Amino acid sequence: MSENSYxxxxxxxxxxxxxxNFGILKIVNETLQEMELDPRQTVVVxxxxxxAKTPQYLNLHFFNGLHxxxxxxxxxxxxxxxxxxxxxxxGDGDMYGEGGNHFTHCIRRNPDLTNIVHNNMVYGLTKxxxxxxxxxxxxxxxxxxxxxxxxxxxxxxxxxxxxSFVARAYVGHADQTRAILKAAIRHRGYALVDILQPCVTxxxxxxxxxxEEHTTPLAADHDHTDKIQAFARACENDPLRLGIFxxxxxxxxEDQLAAYLDDSRPLFERRVDxxxxxxxxxxxx
Amino acid sequence: MQDGTPENSTVKxxxxxxxxxxxxxxTYKDVKxxxxxxxxxxxxxxxxxxxxxxxxxxLVISGEAGQxxxxxxxxxxxMFMNGGLHVLAVSEFMSRIRGGSNSVxxxxxxxxxxxxxxxxxxxVLLDKKALQRLRGRCAADTILIGDPAIFVDxxxxxxxxxxELSANIGGAMYNNSLVCGYITRLIGWELSxxxxxxxxxxxxxxxxxxxxxxxxxxxxxxxxxSGRCSIPPCEAKPGSILLDGSQAVAxxxxxxxxxxxxSYPMSPSTEVxxxxxxxxxxxxxxxxxxxDEISAINMGLGSWYAGGRAMVSTSGGGFDLMAEGLSLCGAxxxxxxxxxxxxxxxxTGLPTRTEQAxxxxxxxxxxxxxxxxxxxxGSPEEAFTCTAHAFTMxxxxxxxxxxxxxxxxxxxLYDLDPFELPDTxxxxxxxxxxxDYRRYAPGPDGISPRGIPGLGVGRVCxxxxxxxxxxxxxxxxxxxxxxxxxxxxxxxxxxxxxxxxPRLYGPAYFKILIVGWGSTAAVVAEALEQLQPVATSxxxxxxxxxxxxxxxxxxxxxxxxxxxxNNATGQFARLLKAETGCAVSREWHKYNGLAFxxxxxxxxxxxxxxx
Ligand SMILES: Cc1ncc(C[n+]2csc(CCOP(=O)(O)OP(=O)(O)O)c2C)c(N)n1
Ligand code: SF4
Ligand SMILES: [Mg+2]
Numbered sequence: 001m002s003e004n005s006y007x008x009x010x011x012x013x014x015x016x017x018x019x020x021n022f023g024i025l026k027i028v029n030e031t032l033q034e035m036e037l038d039p040r041q042t043v044v045v046x047x048x049x050x051x052a053k054t055p056q057y058l059n060l061h062f063f064n065g066l067h068x069x070x071x072x073x074x075x076x077x078x079x080x081x082x083x084x085x086x087x088x089x090x091g092d093g094d095m096y097g098e099g100g101n102h103f104t105h106c107i108r109r110n111p112d113l114t115n116i117v118h119n120n121m122v123y124g125l126t127k128x129x130x131x132x133x134x135x136x137x138x139x140x141x142x143x144x145x146x147x148x149x150x151x152x153x154x155x156x157x158x159x160x161x162x163x164s165f166v167a168r169a170y171v172g173h174a175d176q177t178r179a180i181l182k183a184a185i186r187h188r189g190y191a192l193v194d195i196l197q198p199c200v201t202x203x204x205x206x207x208x209x210x211x212e213e214h215t216t217p218l219a220a221d222h223d224h225t226d227k228i229q230a231f232a233r234a235c236e237n238d239p240l241r242l243g244i245f246x247x248x249x250x251x252x253x254e255d256q257l258a259a260y261l262d263d264s265r266p267l268f269e270r271r272v273d274x275x276x277x278x279x280x281x282x283x284x285x
Numbered sequence: 286m287q288d289g290t291p292e293n294s295t296v297k298x299x300x301x302x303x304x305x306x307x308x309x310x311x312t313y314k315d316v317k318x319x320x321x322x323x324x325x326x327x328x329x330x331x332x333x334x335x336x337x338x339x340x341x342x343x344l345v346i347s348g349e350a351g352q353x354x355x356x357x358x359x360x361x362x363x364m365f366m367n368g369g370l371h372v373l374a375v376s377e378f379m380s381r382i383r384g385g386s387n388s389v390x391x392x393x394x395x396x397x398x399x400x401x402x403x404x405x406x407x408x409v410l411l412d413k414k415a416l417q418r419l420r421g422r423c424a425a426d427t428i429l430i431g432d433p434a435i436f437v438d439x440x441x442x443x444x445x446x447x448x449e450l451s452a453n454i455g456g457a458m459y460n461n462s463l464v465c466g467y468i469t470r471l472i473g474w475e476l477s478x479x480x481x482x483x484x485x486x487x488x489x490x491x492x493x494x495x496x497x498x499x500x501x502x503x504x505x506x507x508x509x510x511s512g513r514c515s516i517p518p519c520e521a522k523p524g525s526i527l528l529d530g531s532q533a534v535a536x537x538x539x540x541x542x543x544x545x546x547x548s549y550p551m552s553p554s555t556e557v558x559x560x561x562x563x564x565x566x567x568x569x570x571x572x573x574x575x576x577d578e579i580s581a582i583n584m585g586l587g588s589w590y591a592g593g594r595a596m597v598s599t600s601g602g603g604f605d606l607m608a609e610g611l612s613l614c615g616a617x618x619x620x621x622x623x624x625x626x627x628x629x630x631x632x633t634g635l636p637t638r639t640e641q642a643x644x645x646x647x648x649x650x651x652x653x654x655x656x657x658x659x660x661x662x663g664s665p666e667e668a669f670t671c672t673a674h675a676f677t678m679x680x681x682x683x684x685x686x687x688x689x690x691x692x693x694x695x696x697x698l699y700d701l702d703p704f705e706l707p708d709t710x711x712x713x714x715x716x717x718x719x720x721d722y723r724r725y726a727p728g729p730d731g732i733s734p735r736g737i738p739g740l741g742v743g744r745v746c747x748x749x750x751x752x753x754x755x756x757x758x759x760x761x762x763x764x765x766x767x768x769x770x771x772x773x774x775x776x777x778x779x780x781x782x783x784x785x786x787p788r789l790y791g792p793a794y795f796k797i798l799i800v801g802w803g804s805t806a807a808v809v810a811e812a813l814e815q816l817q818p819v820a821t822s823x824x825x826x827x828x829x830x831x832x833x834x835x836x837x838x839x840x841x842x843x844x845x846x847x848x849x850x851n852n853a854t855g856q857f858a859r860l861l862k863a864e865t866g867c868a869v870s871r872e873w874h875k876y877n878g879l880a881f882x883x884x885x886x887x888x889x890x891x892x893x894x895x896x
Contacts (some may be wrong), residue, residue, distance in 0.1 A: 014758075023507055026643060029385070030821055039744075040738075040739065041738070041739050042740075043591075043738050046588070048559065048749070048750075051757070053758070055746075056748075056757060056758055059744070061744055061745045061746065062746050062747070062748070062756070063587065063590050063617075063747055063748055064746075064747065064748040064749060064750065064758075065583060065586070065587075065610055065613055065617070065747075066583065066613050067609065069579065069580075069583040069610070069613075072547075072575065072579075072580040072581075072583035072584045072587065073583045073584065073586060073587030073590070074587065075584060075587065075592070076547065076583075076584035076585070076586075076587030076588040076593070076595070077588070077590060077591040077652075077738075078591075079545075079573075079588070080544075080545060080587070080588045080591035080592055080593040081591045081592055081737075082572070082831060083737050084739055101576050101579075101580070102576065102579075102580055103578055105575075105576035105580070106575075107789065151789065172625050178847035180742055209437045220376055257565075257573075258565035258566045258569075258570075258571075258572070259544070259565060259569045259570055259758055260569045261566065262566075262569075263569050266591075266592060266739070267544040267545065267571070267588070267591075267592055267593040267594070268591075268592025268593070268713065268715065268740065269540065270544060270569055270710070270712045271710035271712050272539055272540065272542050272568060273568070273710070274540075274706050274707065274709075274710055276567060276568065276708060277536070277539055277540060278629065278703070278706055280536065280539065280567060280568070281526065281536055281703055281704055281706075282524075282526065282703065284526070284528065284532055284536065284560075285525075285526020285527055285528050285532075285701065285703065
């Protein structure tokens, strides 16, 4: 481990040997190292699941909240102190299932945060039930006759909602994933990075080999400012495209809040102006 | 602040954050000292006084939704206040935007009035359905006013041909001011009293002129009945303000240093959010309409984590959705302020009516065991104080504090003296972290110094899984026990040092103790004032959980305890029995969707208490 590692030492990592989560943790650490992000100003927010344990293994501030609820907490953390770099990181079930309402509205809100989704197309922590991204027909202990529901396409949904940054990566391609993550963290606004990741214990279909065979990079001339083109690529299911589908600079949520129009300080530095309050009481009454 | 609350003592130097970090232990002791003093005063005893000047008037305006009853209530309430009277305006309305049958009741008097009675002196009927609904409250001396075009065969009604009169001045949209003009004449006041009130309501010059003209038409039409139902104006009290309960909660939040509110609209909690939205610019508050209540409370917790002072405002159904977030709040030991505005349930219930039936969800919702506090204000002043104090309580105890109000308190307009503001602006008890910072390090009363990311050099790690003192996930059984104990030990602060005392109305030596909470306070106090029954007092509980020693002491001194509450099953009575072991001999319930009236409580006292 190098000098400026962001990995926490001496913790008992709870993942199965060979799990794709290890690769993502390594990539996240290397990306942060390359970017030399200030660990004292970086917060990782997560929900509950195998993926959501990631912050436990990083030497950063973390808010490990409820299953599905990372994005509301992350949005508020960023809005409360705009100096912080905020990363919201969880699994596919957490972000697209339990937290699906927050996912769509967070995109509409466009806070400046990076949303990393470990997409193993299954519920790992609860032992292998279908997730929103499970492929049609996947047999699980619960979907005994195979999944009937159509898989959720987070990339297409995010582009349809005009998310300001939308990318898909595969943990097996470390270099490309690091480059995408770096661009996502640098991007000002909501950035979705869906990282394909095998669950070696519960998903016997979407294996390392399957992902190698069923993914391919976006064409070199892909125009990520073209929404229609991005949407077309997002709708392709086989092979799944990898790379930055769509990027669209627009005002971020927190900068437009009334609270920051005349005062750029984070909320913790503020105190209510009691003279002003006395005046407010008088005017209101 | 009122009630000797420790609000002032919790404040640190606004900008000197280094100082905050170093001085943690010292200032914490100071605060405890002040808080101990505050809680020693068991409670304030309020003598029941018979007011000399009993002149008063109750008038009701009834009509369909969309006919502007709220506007009439605001205009007349302001006119009464400017004319030196005390005033109360209570609205009851159906859950619809148009049609139906709604009413506002205004009670104006020369002494302070804070509760409603049933009798009506003047009753303006803007629609036909209203008469059936109000008949029970009208007596032989009630003056009924209606448009003869609507009430064709109604005998003995004062005719006010609104349709005809407003035809010449721009139509029905000026009916409100016309009605106000007519009423002003009937109570024997000059038109100028009304015009001043109109000036305050209508800021647009043209609209103001037209409404003043309409008011004049109404006033002139009333010439034959001038002073028929009179109450003289008197010297106005300078500085008086007119606010409803929602405004009091919103202003209390600002006084408590609220910097963040995220909520999802739901009657009757929405107005607090709306008022804070109006104040967002002036007071630098982040106001966000969340996509649902689950998001709202998780945003609130994220904000506290990053150094904000957050609040959510919701009603029963929304609070149900917040239950898991409330439990997270307990697990990560975050401060949180929750305004829970009650309306009748279950399910969607009666969305625009009132009830006190969410005490038990406030007390018990959220899985697992963790401390919390519930404050139930009974007046706009208390709504202001409780909300401001909730921020201090939440911050110092690192626990959720719920402000439990109801539709009646929130939607009722009151005349008030301006709120007493804290001397110093409150701020969060946060520290600048050091390299070896541990978020859940053991501390006095289970309180660990609270750091936030970006202030200091330590790591701030919070986890909803069971965790060790650094916030790392653990399944160590001994750590589990110590963390549960640590969290639960914070309850002492809420029960003792930070507790808001109850108020005792009536003699300090009593045999019968009537106990209430929240919005029943004024009604019971006035009923007792009227009857002055022997050795009977009323204990108004403001902090209803944890039950303080002060409440328990009062209960133990009573020979007989009667609990009054606006619900069907006696939720507070149940809580008191469990917490104090005292037997409750009688319970007075009401659950038709309306608040108790003074007459109803007078009747209950007559029947069940020795006079
Ligand atoms: C409210 C709630 N419902 C259910 C659970 C149980 N649960 C924990 S993680 C999880 C799914 C995990 O799947 P995913 O988010 O894809 O993460 P993975 O374990 O696959 O990384 C579920 C259902 C929970 N913790 N909370
Ligand atoms: S269950 Fe699957 S996702 Fe979870 S650690 Fe094991 S391999 Fe990884
Ligand atoms: Mg998963």
